[in-house]
Amino acid sequence: MKRRTILSSTALGLAAASLVATQFAGSSASAHTAPGHHRPDRPTSGKYQVVARFGDAMPTGITVSRHGRTFVSFPRLGDNVPFTVAEIRDGKAVAYPNAEVNRQDPADQAGHFQSVHSVVVDAADRLWVLDSGSPGFAGSSYGGPKLVAIDLHTNRVVKKIVFPRDVVPGNSYLNDIRFDLRRGRGGTAYITDPLGTTGIIVVDLASGHSWRRLAGDPSTAPDKGFVSVLDGERVPNEFGVDGIAISPDGKRITYSPLSSHRLYSVSADALANPRASDAQVAATVRHLGYKPQADGLESDNKGRVYGADEEHNSIWRRYPDGTFKTIVQNDKLHWIDTLAVAADRHLYAIVNQFDRQGVFHNGKDLRQKPYLLVRLPINAGPAYLR
Numbered sequence: 001m002k003r004r005t006i007l008s009s010t011a012l013g014l015a016a017a018s019l020v021a022t023q024f025a026g027s028s029a030s031a032h033t034a035p036g037h038h039r040p041d042r043p044t045s046g047k048y049q050v051v052a053r054f055g056d057a058m059p060t061g062i063t064v065s066r067h068g069r070t071f072v073s074f075p076r077l078g079d080n081v082p083f084t085v086a087e088i089r090d091g092k093a094v095a096y097p098n099a100e101v102n103r104q105d106p107a108d109q110a111g112h113f114q115s116v117h118s119v120v121v122d123a124a125d126r127l128w129v130l131d132s133g134s135p136g137f138a139g140s141s142y143g144g145p146k147l148v149a150i151d152l153h154t155n156r157v158v159k160k161i162v163f164p165r166d167v168v169p170g171n172s173y174l175n176d177i178r179f180d181l182r183r184g185r186g187g188t189a190y191i192t193d194p195l196g197t198t199g200i201i202v203v204d205l206a207s208g209h210s211w212r213r214l215a216g217d218p219s220t221a222p223d224k225g226f227v228s229v230l231d232g233e234r235v236p237n238e239f240g241v242d243g244i245a246i247s248p249d250g251k252r253i254t255y256s257p258l259s260s261h262r263l264y265s266v267s268a269d270a271l272a273n274p275r276a277s278d279a280q281v282a283a284t285v286r287h288l289g290y291k292p293q294a295d296g297l298e299s300d301n302k303g304r305v306y307g308a309d310e311e312h313n314s315i316w317r318r319y320p321d322g323t324f325k326t327i328v329q330n331d332k333l334h335w336i337d338t339l340a341v342a343a344d345r346h347l348y349a350i351v352n353q354f355d356r357q358g359v360f361h362n363g364k365d366l367r368q369k370p371y372l373l374v375r376l377p378i379n380a381g382p383a384y385l386r
Helices: 014-023 106-111 278-282
Strands: 049-054 061-064 070-073 085-089 092-095 116-121 126-131 146-151 156-162 177-180 188-193 199-204 210-213 227-230 233-236 241-246 252-257 262-267 286-290 297-299 305-309 314-318 324-329 336-341 346-351 371-377
Touching (some): 049 070, 177 241, 305 336
Antiparallel strands (some): 061 070, 241 252, 262 286
8 A cells, every 4th residue: 555645634635735735844843841741541442322324425523412402514525515514313414504505605605604624512502613615625715714603493593704814814724613602792712723824713703803823833733744653554644733622611722733642722811812912822832741643622521631542543531630541442433533522421423534535545435434423421511611
């Protein structure tokens, strides 16, 4: 098998690959001091439940409402994707909130979902849809990248925030999002962007005003020359800040570049202050030490952070004291994308074999359908903030 370059869950096209390689040619993690490394133990098995199976388009995002409604996103990355946001009903994915808003429409990008990577239910039980606006990672134009709120009681769109080009330029890719509804008049959102000028985008939900922080900071950039071991093969990859989680008190935002073994946190007060300078925000960054290569991150109301170990088909939990524990491992859990803690005290995870797509194997698709939505009990609820 020829050596290949994996682009992570946030880059697929050749144009995106060229962009990232150029943007991060000088990336370094030396600006932040790291504590000692902690490697999680890796049991040989674990218990989980399969909630849903997907035999068509590849899913990425997952979220569950307080009342148990389950939503999944299917970004348009090459598969046939008739709808990019769905609700799981009786085990089947159904376009949500309707088929029309899910219709890709280049002529009315703000009015339709173009390519949704993440969906998250907030503490007010609203579904937020994060549209990258970049089908096939081909870049975006104004109106595509946006944040849309849907009232789960009426199933209607109640808010839409379209990002300006100076905050989300065409070479960005909106990836994942967390909310704190206690901060600001209408709450605050934090969004990761692993492409272009890597960073975290902050959104004032009441006004719709947004700004970018930690742009190109070493903590949001990948490790230059990073190599994964996937399916027994050494795979070079360089992708920036991807996973994001929020502490139960809303004071710290935890995040990590996908192409690294580094975990960070930053002050939410600094991030959410539109008048703070980049240097002032960067001064609050803490390097939390080692983590396995993880795509998405999540947190619970006990202050524990969860992530995947893509190289070992497992999920880990990081405790507030910095120690790790592997909570499930199984070869069927290959490339865990998004994680979500739900009110039913379970951790949900999308398993989508992202790295086995044909683009990484000379056109041969090695994914073995179905893709999975799984869950496991964690005896904790979500870090809802309201």
